[in-house]
Amino acid sequence: MKGATLKDVAREALVSVASVSRVINGLDNVTDDVRSRVLSAASKLKYIPHGGARSLATSRSNTIGVLLPDIYGEFFSEIIRGIDQSARECGLHIMVSGSHGDLDETVGAIRSMAGRVDGMLVMLPFASPNSLREILPSDFPIVAISSQLNDDNGGVISIDNCGGALKAVRHLHDVGCKRIAHISGPKSNFEANERENGFLKGLEACFVGQDPLIFEGDFTEEAGRAAIDIFLKNGTPPDGIFAANDMMAVGALTRLQEVGIKVPDDVAIIGFDDIPITRFTNPPISTIRVGMFEVGKRGLNYLYSMLEDKEFQSADKRSGIVFLPELIIRTSTQKIRKM
Amino acid sequence: MKGATLKDVAREALVSVASVSRVINGLDNVTDDVRSRVLSAASKLKYIPHGGARSLATSRSNTIGVLLPDIYGEFFSEIIRGIDQSARECGLHIMVSGSHGDLDETVGAIRSMAGRVDGMLVMLPFASPNSLREILPSDFPIVAISSQLNDDNGGVISIDNCGGALKAVRHLHDVGCKRIAHISGPKSNFEANERENGFLKGLEACFVGQDPLIFEGDFTEEAGRAAIDIFLKNGTPPDGIFAANDMMAVGALTRLQEVGIKVPDDVAIIGFDDIPITRFTNPPISTIRVGMFEVGKRGLNYLYSMLEDKEFQSADKRSGIVFLPELIIRTSTQKIRKM
C-alpha cells in the first residue's frame, strides 16, 4: 500500500480529481453526496496529500524556515517557543535548523531551506543580515534577528545588548557601588562586544573618571571564578561586578564566597540572560533579561505580515523592531548602602 | 526578480534544463565548460531549487518530521539536540512541531507533516503508537518514542520509567532508609504512573511489609512542598522520599529545610529527570537521568535506517530500543548511616 494519490481517491469515489481536491481543501462547492464519498474513500485509502506537489501547484508551503545558531538550550529554546506559538496561530509549520556558528553550514542550510519554505527567520551570531541578500533573491521574505542594531533594509528584529548592559551598570550605580568591573565574553562574540560597549558607556555616564576594569572570559562558570582571582590579585577588588552572562556571574559568586567575600554586601553582582539557575543560587543573582519568547513571537508575526499583507511587501513600508532587555533585580545587588 | 527556475538558468547559460539539473545535483557527466556556464548563470540569477518540485520528482524530501509534546524546555530541548546532531550527520532536515498534549492537534500535525517528510519521529505522551497506524499508510516510516515499554510492530524507542524509579528506590534502600514515601505525578500522566509502578515494585522488593506512602502531586515545586506538609501532619515522616520529578524534589527539599528537618541526614531525597537546578540546590539533589540526547540521536538513526536500509524495511527484522535511565548520586541521599 504505497501512499495513495488524489487520483486513487478519485477512482475509488467515482469522481474527478478536481472534486477530490475540492473536498480535501474544504471548499464548499461540492454536494454532500460527493463530499462523503470522497471522505470515506480518502480515509479508506489513508490518503495523505503530497506536500511537495501541493506547494508546487500553489507556490506556497505554509512552512517557514527557522535558522538559529543552535536549536536547543535554555536560550534558543525560548525563541523557538515564541516562534512555535505564533506559528500555530498563523497556521504555519516550522522547519528548524542550527547553523552551529559555521558560515558554510549556515549558507548551506539557508540554500536548502529556502527552496522549501515561504520565508525565513534567521539569527546570525556573526554576519550581517545583508550577507544573506547575496545568496537569496531580493524579494525572498526574510526576517533577521540580530544582536546588532541595524538600520538597513527592513526585516530586522534587533536586541539591544548594549542598552541592556547599560541598565546593569546604572543599577550597580544605583545600589551604591563605587568601583565596578566587567567580566566580558570572548572578543570574537558580537553580543559580548555589545555588552562590553554598554559597560563602557555606563562607566562613562555613572562612574566618571574610573578606568575600565575588564576581565575577558568565555561565558563559562570557570571564567567567572578566574576573573575573581585576577581581581583579587591586583589589589582591592571592585564592589560591583557586571558579568556578560549568568554562568560567569555564578562562577564569580561562588568564588567570592569561597574566599570569604560577602555578596552583595562587599560586592554586588549582576549577570545577563536570566537563566533559571540565577533564581536558585544563594543569594539569587540579579540579571538582565532578554525576552526571547517575545522575540521569537514577534519575529514570526513580522514575517507573517510580510507574507500576507500586501502593504507590508515593500521594504520601505516596514521598520525594524528593537528589543530592550529588562532589569531583573534580585538579592545579589541588594547592598546595604554605605554612603 | 521572482525566484528563477531551472528553465531560466538554462536559458541564461544556453544549455538544456537537463544539463542544469545535472550541474546543480553535482553529477559528473558534464563538461567543465557547461558546468561553469551553468554555475555562473545560477549564481547570477540567485537560483534556488524548488524543494517541492524536487521532492515531487524524486519522491524524497530529505526531511523528517519531529513531533513532540512540546518543542522547548530543558527536556525536549535535549531530545531535539540529539535529533539535530544525528540529522545533520545524515544530511536530513527536520521539521518540528509540538502537539501540546492535544489529541486533535496531534492528529492534525501528523497529517500535515506526513505529506512533506520522508518519515516521522514522534513522541506521544498519551496514545499508543498504534493509533497512528489508523491515520498513516502502513508503510509510512515512523519511529515512536514512548514512555511505555512496547512490544508491538517495531519502530519504537522506549524509556523504562519504571526501571528508573526502581533504581531510585533501591538507592534509597542502599543508603539506609527504613521507611520511604513517593511524591507521584498526576494520575492522568503515563510516565507518572510508570514511575509510581517502579516505586511500588521497589517497595515490594526492598521494603517488605511497608505500606505504600504516596502523595499525588502535579509535577510542580508547590506540590513537593504540599507533600511534606501532609507527611508531617500524618505522624512521623518517612526518612526517604522519591519524587516523580525534580521540581517536586526541590519543593520537598526547601519545605523540609524550612521546618528544620535536615536533608539528607533526617530525610534523603531523590528526584527524577536531572534538570540543571538539581546541581545547584543545597544540598544538590540525587536524581534519575534519562539521556534524552541519546534518545533523540538513536531515534533519528533508527529512522534513517528504516529509510535507507532495505534490510530494515520489514518490521519483523527490527527490534525496539529500550533506554534504562541512570542513577545520579548527589548529596541529598548521602545519609550518615545509622544502623
Added chain:
DNA sequence: AAAAATTGTGTAAACGTTTACAATATTCTT
C-alpha cells in the same frame, strides 16, 4: 579510415497537486 564504444547533451514524460475554464445539472424566473 571505418566501426565501435564512450561521452555529453537535449527532448519529453513523469511526479501529485491546484485551478481556470468548459460542460453539465440543477434551481429559479417568468
Added chain:
DNA sequence: AAGAATATTGTAAACGTTTACACAATTTTT
C-alpha cells in the same frame, strides 16, 4: 414549461524538478 441564472462537476494545463531515452559528438578500437 421554457429560458435564464446558478450550482456542481470534469477536463486539462500549469507548477519546477528529475531522468529514461535518443541523439550527436567525441574517442577508441580495429
